[in-house]
């Protein structure tokens with residue numbers, strides 16, 4: 001399998017190169033040269049998660065990994081999940097819930113990153129190289145990336161979080177990991193400052209090459225690939241069904257679109273947004289108009305520029321890289337652009353009041369606690385659902401990851417699972433640095449020197 005850039009001017013690469021490259025040289029995102037068709041036997045009946053994962057991912061790694069290598073990695077990756085089904089489906093009144101929060105850090109990012117950490121390790125070993133992963137996080141990505149890298153001697157990971165601006169649970173999930181290759185930095189600034197520092201480190205080519213910088217953020221194709229799997233296992237369980245996905249960077253719901261493109265009977269696709277609703281406005285009007293990011297109770301979706309959306313725009317524009325590049329350049333310049341449209345998606349924007357009301361209503365009706373991101377999806381599903389297919393709401397985080405909002409809505413404090421029960425007592429380790437590129441770069445070099 002070969003990969004092309006959505007902006008049409010980067011070298012065509014195989015899977016191993018795409019994995020380590022992250023962003024394409026022309027600023028675009030890598031997508032497979034063609035969409036493979038899945039054999040209907042893959043979703044004809046429920047099968048073990050690891051088997052389905054191997055069948056779904058194999059065509060995308062063809063030429064880089066053997067079936068045996070891929071199956072072994074998937075088996076290891078998903079053994080870290082607490083539920084035997086890995087990504088179980090349960091009932092929630094007249095909806096279903098796809099529970100993606102049984103991994104090490106209690107959010108859906110584990111599903112992809114547990115696989116991606118092993119893919120990186122394998123590829124770097126094959127090349128006899130080491131790499132440094134640098135990640136900016138507003139909460140969930142940092143801990144999931146740390147858990148993907150911890151203890152691997154091919155990787156160092158440095159995570160930048162904005163000091164005082166992530167929740168206690170989220171910070172402690174990162175800073176209590178005690179391993180020589182894990183380095184946490186609190187930046188005196190905002191999440192955007194952290195992200196700008198990471199971008200500046202990648203733009204400094206001498207530095208990038210010296211520390212062999214690599215990215216595990218959500219534009220990495222391997223993350224999308226690993227996320228396709230749970231849409232297939234859900235269809236195997238329920239038959240044709242629709243999905244509602246609480247969306248930020250558009251990676252998760254794009255994976256559902258990919259499953260459909262591979263021939264899997266996926267019904268309605270509903271995008272759930274919080275007040276940062278650029279995607280919902282795009283579905284309604286065809287225009288992409290960026291606005292100020294506003295903080296909400298579902299912080300992992302506080303995003304105005306959804307990076308993975310570019311992959312869909314490339315498809316909708318007939319896979320014309322030059323046209324996609326032009327569209328994105330105009331968007332960056334003007335902050336607003338007429339984009340290709342599709343009626344494949346429905347969408348709803350849900351504000352904080354409705355999010356809290358939904359958490360409360362779900363608790364009263366079913367006795368279950370859902371986190372604020374999942375609640376955005378449930379509210380969007382109720383508003384947009386049509387037709388008779390089952391509707392599956394994608395549950396992207398465990399309620400205990402966002403205890404304040406859940407308690408505010410229901411009066412119930414959601415408990416952390418057993419294995420994290422002592423999180424608040426564990427010792428934290430992190431370095432505090434100013435918003436200063438040179439100081440952060442010097443720190444990264446000290447970290448990897450040991």
Ligand SMILES: *Cc1c(COP(=O)(O)O)cnc(C)c1O
Pocket residue numbers: 107108109140141218246247248249250251252253300301373396397
């Ligand atoms: C990352 C995240 C999302 C958004 O997913 P995208 O793939 O960026 O659309 C939603 N909910 C939670 C809990 C997340 O961590």
